[in-house]
Amino acid sequence: MIRLLRELWIFCWRDLSIARSYRSPFILETVEALFGAAMFYYVARFVDSPQLRGSLPQGGSYFAFALVGFVFFDYLNAALDTFDRSIEEARNSGTLEHLLVTQTSLPVMLAGSAIYPFVSTTLRIAVYIAWGAILFDFPLRGANWVAVAAVLLATLLAFSGLGIISAAYLLLFKRGNPAKWFLLGVSSVAGGMLFPVNILPDWLQIVAGLNPITYALEAMRSALLGGASLAGLWRPVVVLLGFAAFLLPTSMLLFAWSLRRTKTTGTLTHS
Amino acid sequence: MPEPAITIKSLAKSFPPARSGWRAFLQPFEKPTAVALDGISLDVRRGEAVALLGANGAGKSTLLRILATLILPTGGTASVSGHDAVREPRLVRQRLGYHAGSDIGFYPRLTGRENLRFFGRLNHLSSDTVTRRTNDLAVQFQLTDALDRQVRTLSSGTVQRLSLMRALLHQPSVLLLDEPTRSLDAIAAAEFRRFLKNEILRGGATSVLFASHTLAEMEQLADRIAIIDAGRLLACDTVAALKHRCRASSLEDVFLSLTGHAPHALEPPEDGAE
Numbered sequence: 001m002i003r004l005l006r007e008l009w010i011f012c013w014r015d016l017s018i019a020r021s022y023r024s025p026f027i028l029e030t031v032e033a034l035f036g037a038a039m040f041y042y043v044a045r046f047v048d049s050p051q052l053r054g055s056l057p058q059g060g061s062y063f064a065f066a067l068v069g070f071v072f073f074d075y076l077n078a079a080l081d082t083f084d085r086s087i088e089e090a091r092n093s094g095t096l097e098h099l100l101v102t103q104t105s106l107p108v109m110l111a112g113s114a115i116y117p118f119v120s121t122t123l124r125i126a127v128y129i130a131w132g133a134i135l136f137d138f139p140l141r142g143a144n145w146v147a148v149a150a151v152l153l154a155t156l157l158a159f160s161g162l163g164i165i166s167a168a169y170l171l172l173f174k175r176g177n178p179a180k181w182f183l184l185g186v187s188s189v190a191g192g193m194l195f196p197v198n199i200l201p202d203w204l205q206i207v208a209g210l211n212p213i214t215y216a217l218e219a220m221r222s223a224l225l226g227g228a229s230l231a232g233l234w235r236p237v238v239v240l241l242g243f244a245a246f247l248l249p250t251s252m253l254l255f256a257w258s259l260r261r262t263k264t265t266g267t268l269t270h271s
Numbered sequence: 272m273p274e275p276a277i278t279i280k281s282l283a284k285s286f287p288p289a290r291s292g293w294r295a296f297l298q299p300f301e302k303p304t305a306v307a308l309d310g311i312s313l314d315v316r317r318g319e320a321v322a323l324l325g326a327n328g329a330g331k332s333t334l335l336r337i338l339a340t341l342i343l344p345t346g347g348t349a350s351v352s353g354h355d356a357v358r359e360p361r362l363v364r365q366r367l368g369y370h371a372g373s374d375i376g377f378y379p380r381l382t383g384r385e386n387l388r389f390f391g392r393l394n395h396l397s398s399d400t401v402t403r404r405t406n407d408l409a410v411q412f413q414l415t416d417a418l419d420r421q422v423r424t425l426s427s428g429t430v431q432r433l434s435l436m437r438a439l440l441h442q443p444s445v446l447l448l449d450e451p452t453r454s455l456d457a458i459a460a461a462e463f464r465r466f467l468k469n470e471i472l473r474g475g476a477t478s479v480l481f482a483s484h485t486l487a488e489m490e491q492l493a494d495r496i497a498i499i500d501a502g503r504l505l506a507c508d509t510v511a512a513l514k515h516r517c518r519a520s521s522l523e524d525v526f527l528s529l530t531g532h533a534p535h536a537l538e539p540p541e542d543g544a545e
Contacts, residue, residue, distance in 0.1 A: 003395070006392070007392075007393065010389060010392040010393065013389075014378065014381070014385075014389050017380075017381055017385055018378060018380050018381060021380040021381070021421070022380075093375060093376070093377070093378065093379070094371070094373060094375030094376035094377075095376050095377065095378065097339075097341050097369075097371060097376070098369075098371070098376045098390065098437070099393070100340070100341060101339050101340065101341065101364055101367070101369045102364065102390060102393035102394050103361060103364055103365055103393065103394050103395050104393040104394075104395075105361070172299050173295070173296055173299070174295070260343065261299050262299070263341065263342055263343045264303075264342075264343045265286060265287050265298065265299055265303075266284075266286045266307075266333070266336075266342050267298070267299075268341060268342075
């Protein structure tokens with residue numbers, strides 16, 4: 001167990017060291033988050049009405065609803081991108097084969113490479129929310145932070161499976177997974193990012209029900225804006241864990257198969 | 272009789288044909304028809320250095336990559352210290368150091384020391400061991416000054432030396448080197464050969480299988496030379512025995528006599544790829 005944690009840490013240390021070698025990205029991202037939060041605030045002020053507030057599942061302002069939807073959608077983005085990008089960067093820099101001749105197993109490499117991107121996405125989200133709370137009256141007082149943390153974990157586990165499937169595709173076919181862009185597109189419309197799912201036509205609501213982002217956003221808004229307890233969030237959390245239970249092992253099997261296939265065809269380092 | 276460090280039996284490898292455009296989607300599922308290795312059998316004893324000599328595309332890199340567990344063979348077996356490269360890849364990787372013969376394979380924004388620390392820790396070396404081994408090897412490779420600079424600022428030859436340091440960091444019992452001196456200048460190449468001969472091979476604990484296009488390097492380092500052509504092993508013996516067998520005065524003539532290739536076939540490709 002200690003060895004596993006050390007292996008995971010060394011990937012995190014690598015990514016942290018690389019990030020540190022670039023100057024001032026954090027300052028730029030902080031400024032970007034300020035403009036992003038401001039944009040949502042003024043769009044919300046423009047469209048907000050008592051009728052709109054009444055139609056939001058968790059109540060509250062449209063600004064809070066939209067900001068949570070927008071920033072937590074980033075998790076799906078990060079999950080789908082992280083594993084792909086780590087494979088692509090390793091292949092392009094020639095480190096992939098040197099990683100694969102070490103004694104560290106592939107699942108640990110994948111998990112280790114995902115830590116820093118997920119942590120930095122979480123920090124980016126925190127900065128967005130902080131700007132919202134400091135300058136634009138984003139309601140944080142009622143948040144249930146234990147529930148927020150639990151939803152975040154369940155969301156990461158569910159989304160990671162999708163990301164690993166995407167990486168398996170990239171490894172095998174040497175190009176980006178079109179299903180990834182389709183999933184992001186569908187999720188942006190039928191995932192509850194900027195408007196509630198219940199305003200969609202019935203068939204799109206069925207599509208939304210098959211997508212983990214719908215449950216992640218529903219649970220996150222309930223915990224962050226509505227102060228829902230973990231017990232009150234059992235349904236979306238269980239669904240997210242169900243997605244994780246299916247997607248994680250499936251994705252690992254698919255990735256292992258893709259790697260074996262790539263070793264058979266001799267195209268491991270081809271781009 | 273002690274078990275050989277490397278045992279290769281009837282090793283065969285074929286690749287699917289290369290495809291472009293939409294047909295590239297079918298390539299991972301196509302039948303392997305392009306023969307790269309055709310039933311090679313070879314042993315490398317403990318402490319022995321064996322050189323792979325062959326024209327471009329003869330199968331030298333494929334052979335090394337199968338042993339490094341990066342490619343799966345189509346047939347036959349390859350094992351390192353008694354561990355099968357297909358069935359026990361992790362045990363094989365514990366025992367080998369692999370140098371791919373290129374000056375890429377590092378994180379350019381990390382320093383040389385940071386890169387070595389990363390790969391050393393992935394090979395389960397303790398932090399202290401990585402530091403000690405890095406410092407020792409840096410002296411031997413004359414890299415002490417360059418070690419704390421970002422890899423992107425280092426010359427091609429320096430990165431290549433760093434790559435060799437990485438292969439040696441965990442003190443493997445088997446070293447696989449694919450054109451180890453390709454990007455090194457004459458002095459660095461000579462220094463590397465001296466290091467390999469005096470520090471690695473003299474101890475008798477490390478076996479080396481290496482591919483090279485430099486005949487003088489092979490004669491200087493290798494106990495035996497394996498001549499490969501079109502995926503087949505034509506001969507494997509000492510330089511003297513090969514010369515005697517072919518009634519040749521030089522290794523180049525031996526190669527010519529056995530393969531029928533012109534000597535320039537041995538020159539490295541311009542892009543460095545086999």
